Amino acid sequence: METLVEGKNLKAYYVLEFWGKKRTIRAVDNVSLKIFSGEIYGIAGESGCGKSTLLKTLLANLEPPLRLFGGELNYWLDSKPVNVVSLKEEERRRLKWRFISYIPQGSMHVLNPVKRIRDTFMEILKSHVRRQKETFLEMAIEHLKALGLPSRVLDMFPHQLSGGMRQRVTIALATLLKPRIILADEPTTALDVVAQRAVIQLIKKIQKELKNTIVLVTHDMGIHAQVTTRMAIMYAGKIVEEGPTLEIFKEPLHPYTRYLIQSLPRVGDKQLREGIPGSPPSLVSPPSGCRFHPRCPHATQRCEEEEPVFLEVNPGHRAACFLLGG
Numbered sequence: 001m002e003t004l005v006e007g008k009n010l011k012a013y014y015v016l017e018f019w020g021k022k023r024t025i026r027a028v029d030n031v032s033l034k035i036f037s038g039e040i041y042g043i044a045g046e047s048g049c050g051k052s053t054l055l056k057t058l059l060a061n062l063e064p065p066l067r068l069f070g071g072e073l074n075y076w077l078d079s080k081p082v083n084v085v086s087l088k089e090e091e092r093r094r095l096k097w098r099f100i101s102y103i104p105q106g107s108m109h110v111l112n113p114v115k116r117i118r119d120t121f122m123e124i125l126k127s128h129v130r131r132q133k134e135t136f137l138e139m140a141i142e143h144l145k146a147l148g149l150p151s152r153v154l155d156m157f158p159h160q161l162s163g164g165m166r167q168r169v170t171i172a173l174a175t176l177l178k179p180r181i182i183l184a185d186e187p188t189t190a191l192d193v194v195a196q197r198a199v200i201q202l203i204k205k206i207q208k209e210l211k212n213t214i215v216l217v218t219h220d221m222g223i224h225a226q227v228t229t230r231m232a233i234m235y236a237g238k239i240v241e242e243g244p245t246l247e248i249f250k251e252p253l254h255p256y257t258r259y260l261i262q263s264l265p266r267v268g269d270k271q272l273r274e275g276i277p278g279s280p281p282s283l284v285s286p287p288s289g290c291r292f293h294p295r296c297p298h299a300t301q302r303c304e305e306e307e308p309v310f311l312e313v314n315p316g317h318r319a320a321c322f323l324l325g326g
């Protein structure tokens with residue numbers, strides 16, 4: 001499998017200063033992962049575990065208060081690793097939209113509320129494509145059609161579109177220059193079930209047709225089950241399990257993953273399913289050892305004192321838990 005993005009021991013922290021006091025939020029803490037060509041890679045976990053920060057880090061979007069404290073981020077361009085963090089701003093900007101693009105939480109961040117959709121499409125094309133300007137509109141219409149979206153949206157302002165349609169237009173925008181990899185942050189949150197389904201179908205269609213890679217962040221395990229091919233489970237700034245999605249649902253290895261799957265509603269449920277006991281820890285002073293130990297029903301003293309390392313139980317399926325041995 002061809003690697004597209006590789007993070008090695010990434011440490012991305014928010015550094016905040018209040019009244020002369022420093023607070024460091026360790027949102028991504030020693031995370032290593034590889035994203036392969038053509039897959040839909042999911043990142044799951046409760047709110048606040050660092051999913052969005054991991055996406056920002058993979059995008060090399062490290063603006064204060066977020067800072068990279070350690071690790072390496074490589075994009076594989078022409079099958080060679082390129083250290084993105086050391087690139088000049090201009091070089092990084094050139095990679096945006098063409099090699100990697102981003103669908104942030106809330107489509108209004110991308111669509112300018114006082115501009116027609118057409119103008120936002122034209123801006124991207126103008127800054128990245130060397131072609132006759134007259135062909136830009138044709139390119140935009142063609143792209144929307146390929147994704148099954150009506151070209152009349154180009155004449156509209158963002159507020160004239162429904163939430164679901166706005167999100168689909170944002171996805172169309174992010175895929176306009178056919179990037180090799182798209183990072184999507186909670187693309188279905190705040191949408192009703194019908195709009196959610198339309199967005200999921202669009203993501204699947206894009207992946208099938210453009211054969212690109214999608215990294216999908218959502219706390220919704222149901223969406224991971226429907227869409228992703230491989231996934232990572234994050235807990236308190238760390239990846240605690242990673243593997244093929246089917247296998248994770250069939251045979252979850254980490255107690256936290258088991259909780260996430262158990263709390264999913266099933267057809268025929270007569271009462272609410274139990275949630276995960278306790279609440280996520282502070283990322284300013286996370287628990288010692290395994291960060292999940294204060295909430296884990298199997299925790300021992302060792303879990304409190306030592307941090308478990310990853311153990312690969314089946315090919316490509318790994319988890320960090322002492323229950324697995326090691």
Ligand SMILES: Nc1ncnc2c1ncn2[C@@H]1O[C@H](COP(=O)(O)OP(=O)(O)OP(=O)(O)O)[C@@H](O)[C@H]1O
Nearest residue numbers: 014025027046047048049050051052053054065283
């Ligand atoms: N701009 C910021 N400044 C300071 N702290 C931040 C900032 N953004 C996020 N954080 C903190 O970093 C931690 C991880 O947040 P992050 O948004 O990455 O989590 P998440 O899993 O994506 O959650 P959600 O789904 O709620 O966005 C949280 O403690 C959050 O409060």
